[in-house]
Amino acid sequence: MNWKSIRLELASTGDFPAGSVSRAYLVRLPLNDEDKLDEAALQLAPTKATVRRHWSNDPDERGFVVRANGHWSLRCEGKDRLLQLDSGPIRLGGHLSMIEPNGDILPFKIASVR
Amino acid sequence: MGTEAHLRSILATVPDAMIIIDEMGSILSFSAAAEKMFGYAEAEVVGENVSMLMPSPDRERHDGYLKNYRDTGVRKIIGIGRVTTARHRDGNTFPIELSIGEAWVDKKRVFTGFIHDITQRQQAELRFHELQSELAHVGRLSEMGTLASSLAHELNQPLTAITSYCQGAADLLEGDPDKEQLAMAREALRDTAEQALRAGEIVRRMRDFLTHGQTERRVESLSRLITEANALALVGTHEHGIDVQVNLDPADDSVFVDRIQIQQVLFNLIRNAIEAMLDSAVRAMTISTNAGPEDMVTVCIQDSGSGISETVAPQLFQPFVTSKSSGMGIGLSICRTIVEAHGGSIWCEAGGEGGTIFRFTLPKAEVEDG
Numbered sequence: 493m494n495w496k497s498i499r500l501e502l503a504s505t506g507d508f509p510a511g512s513v514s515r516a517y518l519v520r521l522p523l524n525d526e527d528k529l530d531e532a533a534l535q536l537a538p539t540k541a542t543v544r545r546h547w548s549n550d551p552d553e554r555g556f557v558v559r560a561n562g563h564w565s566l567r568c569e570g571k572d573r574l575l576q577l578d579s580g581p582i583r584l585g586g587h588l589s590m591i592e593p594n595g596d597i598l599p600f601k602i603a604s605v606r
Numbered sequence: 607m608g609t610e611a612h613l614r615s616i617l618a619t620v621p622d623a624m625i626i627i628d629e630m631g632s633i634l635s636f637s638a639a640a641e642k643m644f645g646y647a648e649a650e651v652v653g654e655n656v657s658m659l660m661p662s663p664d665r666e667r668h669d670g671y672l673k674n675y676r677d678t679g680v681r682k683i684i685g686i687g688r689v690t691t692a693r694h695r696d697g698n699t700f701p702i703e704l705s706i707g708e709a710w711v712d713k714k715r716v717f718t719g720f721i722h723d724i725t726q727r728q729q730a731e732l733r734f735h736e737l738q739s740e741l742a743h744v745g746r747l748s749e750m751g752t753l754a755s756s757l758a759h760e761l762n763q764p765l766t767a768i769t770s771y772c773q774g775a776a777d778l779l780e781g782d783p784d785k786e787q788l789a790m791a792r793e794a795l796r797d798t799a800e801q802a803l804r805a806g807e808i809v810r811r812m813r814d815f816l817t818h819g820q821t822e823r824r825v826e827s828l829s830r831l832i833t834e835a836n837a838l839a840l841v842g843t844h845e846h847g848i849d850v851q852v853n854l855d856p857a858d859d860s861v862f863v864d865r866i867q868i869q870q871v872l873f874n875l876i877r878n879a880i881e882a883m884l885d886s887a888v889r890a891m892t893i894s895t896n897a898g899p900e901d902m903v904t905v906c907i908q909d910s911g912s913g914i915s916e917t918v919a920p921q922l923f924q925p926f927v928t929s930k931s932s933g934m935g936i937g938l939s940i941c942r943t944i945v946e947a948h949g950g951s952i953w954c955e956a957g958g959e960g961g962t963i964f965r966f967t968l969p970k971a972e973v974e975d976g
Contacts, residue, residue, distance in 0.1 A: 497847070499696070513650045514658030518697040540887040544697055544849060549655055549669055552662040552851060554890065606696070 494530070495522050495540060498582060500590075500600040511601060517566060518544040519557060519575075523605075527581035529564075543568055566590070623721040627656045631672050634716065643723055645695030656719075661693045663829070663852055684708050684717070688830075691837040692721065699850060700725050701837035725841055761808055764801035771798040823948075825971040826868070828861045828903060829854045832893055835872035843880050846889060853894040858903045860971040867944045868968065871952075874937040875907045875964050882911030882962065902950060902967040910961040914954065922954060941966070 502508060502515035520542045522533035534541055534557070541557035543566045555568035557577075564577040574591040582588075586602045623640035627633055633656050636648040644651075644659055651658070657668040671682070687705040694700065703722040708715065775794040778787045832854065840850065861868075876893070883889040890910045895903055914922065923942040938952075945952040945966045952966035 497696070512654065513646055513695070514654045537887060542849065542888060542890070546658070546665075546693070546697070549657040549666050551666045554849060554851060604696070 494524070495520060495533075496582075497604075497606045498602060499604040500588060501603040503587060503599040503601040505598065512548075513603070515547050516545075516603070517600070518546070519566065521557060521577070521582070523582060527583050527605075529577045529582065531578075623719075623723075625656060625659075625719045625721065627717050627719070629672065629676060629715040629717070631655045631657060631669055640721070643694075643721065644692070659692055661691055661699050661850065661852070663854055664690070664833075689724065689834050689837050691833065691840065697849075698847060699840055701841055761805055764805040764808075767801045768798050768805075771795070771801065823862055823864050825860050826863055826865050828859050828895055828905070828968070829856070831861075831863075831865060831869055832872060832895070832905070835869040836876055836893060838869075839873050839876035839880065846880070846884060848880055848883065849890045851890070851892045853892065855895045855897060855903075858895065858897040858970060861903055861968045862971040863948055863968055864944075868948070871941045871944050871966065872905070872907075874941050875966075878937065879907055879909035879911065879962075879964075882909050886911050886961075897970075899967070901970050903970050904965055904967050906963060906965045908957055908961060908963045910957070913956055913960055914962050919954075923952065 498519045498521060500517045500519065502512045504511050508515075520540060522530040522537075522541075524530040524533075538556065538558070543555045543557055545553040545555075545566075545568050547553075553568035553571075555566065557575075558565050558567045558572075560567070560572055560574075563574045565572040565574050567573075571593050573593065576589050579588075580586070582602060582605065584602055584605050588600045588602065590598050590600055592598060618638045620637060621639060623643045624635075624637040625633060625640050626635040633651050633654055636646070636651050641647055655669070657665045660668060675681070675684070683704070684706045685708075687703065690702060690704055691699045692702045692704075701724050703724050705720045707718045707720070709718065710716075771794040775791045775798070778791040778794065783791065832852065836850065836852065840848070876891070879891050883891070888910045892906070892908045894906045894908075896906075897903060923938050942952050945968070949969050950967035952964070954962055954964045957963050
């Protein structure tokens with residue numbers, strides 16, 4: 493079991509062509525030897541899978557990574573944001589997509605895995 | 607050397623982080639020390655709102671602070687400086703000393719922030735501060751012990767006198783007392799009353815000693831007390847990855863307290879919360895305030911630790927009771943003494959999902975409108 497702290501930063505979008513380091517999530521997840529999500533480890537200790545949302549000058553939010561309707565979701569302050577965690581390895585420099593509660597799809601860059 | 611090149615060379619070598627923002631809060635310049643301190647490259651943060659370097663609640667309030675200064679010109683931090691908390695790119699917070707200067711460049715107002723990471727300095731001061739508090743409290747307990755012996759001795763005298771006067775009066779009134787015996791009995795009862803008053807005076811002196819310490823109470827901003835105490839209490843906890851959330855009620859921010867004493871209470875409770883979480887998978891602490899009950903404000907510090915054992919809980923606020931392997935067990939006793947001297951109360955309860963919630967109340971300050 494190898495729990496990691498993963499920082500996701502907003503990648504290039506129409507509003508932020510160069511991405512934005514001030515729009516980020518810090519997610520704690522267990523990764524296996526292939527750097528993929530270790531679902532069994534996550535099920536054993538779901539409260540360890542914490543999420544912190546630091547978004548421009550919005551108030552900080554925090555919550556947990558949960559399984560909802562067949563998807564992985566970052567649940568903060570009652571809002572679910574779906575995150576494609578099971579699509580491949582989670583490595584520095586990689587990308588993940590997130591679906592916001594309003595349906596917008598935002599790209600994120602994996603800025604650090606520690 | 608041109609002015610800009612000169613400035614760049616200063617920015618590259620100045621040991622404290624230096625950040626220049628425009629009057630709307632956008633970052634214009636980010637020194638090499640700032641890059642190291644916060645973990646961002648200058649190219650990544652130029653154009654971003656400087657609030658990204660702050661934890662809540664300053665993060666969401668900073669635009670309001672700037673607007674307030676633009677509108678009123680009233681300086682709350684410029685030229686004054688303060689201890690506060692900053693946040694690294696990795697999400698951890700750390701204590702800083704922040705000084706801000708204001709300048710006009712090409713008819714545009716800019717603010718320069720000089721940021722000194724006080725983690726190292728505070729670590730050394732921290733232990734000194736703890737020892738000092740413990741010694742002060744032990745000293746006070748010892749003083750109280752001395753006072754209690756002295757009180758017992760002093761009270762014994764009037765009580766002995768009262769006993770003999772009453773016995774004498776009873777003897778004089780036995781049978782059929784003559785005029786002279788009645789006069790003597792009256793005198794004995796008068797002396798009894800005098801001695802009872804003397805005993806009362808001794809008790810009053812004792813109460814004055816206990817309740818009126820040498821405190822300096824003023825109207826203080828509760829959010830500022832919490833921000834400063836939190837910054838200090840987080841010193842040296844960087845590697846533990848504590849997630850701190852601060853939810854303060856801005857409507858009831860003014861309290862009438864002794865600043866140093868209440869910061870000591872906050873500091874003790876926050877450090878206890880941090881220590882309680884060190885063995886926990888989730889290390890989340892929430893500090894919040896809300897109005898009430900009545901003319902009080904309630905401060906709440908919740909941790910996600912393992913909770914307090916049932917054996918220790920009932921005597922938690924007694925001196926020399928501790929569940930820790932180190933420490934004297936007087937931190938919470940100090941907290942209770944201080945809070946109660948302010949007319950408040952302190953208690954703890956189990957958190958909803960494990961952990962512990964400490965709450966204490968402080969008197970709201972009457973702030974005149976306008």
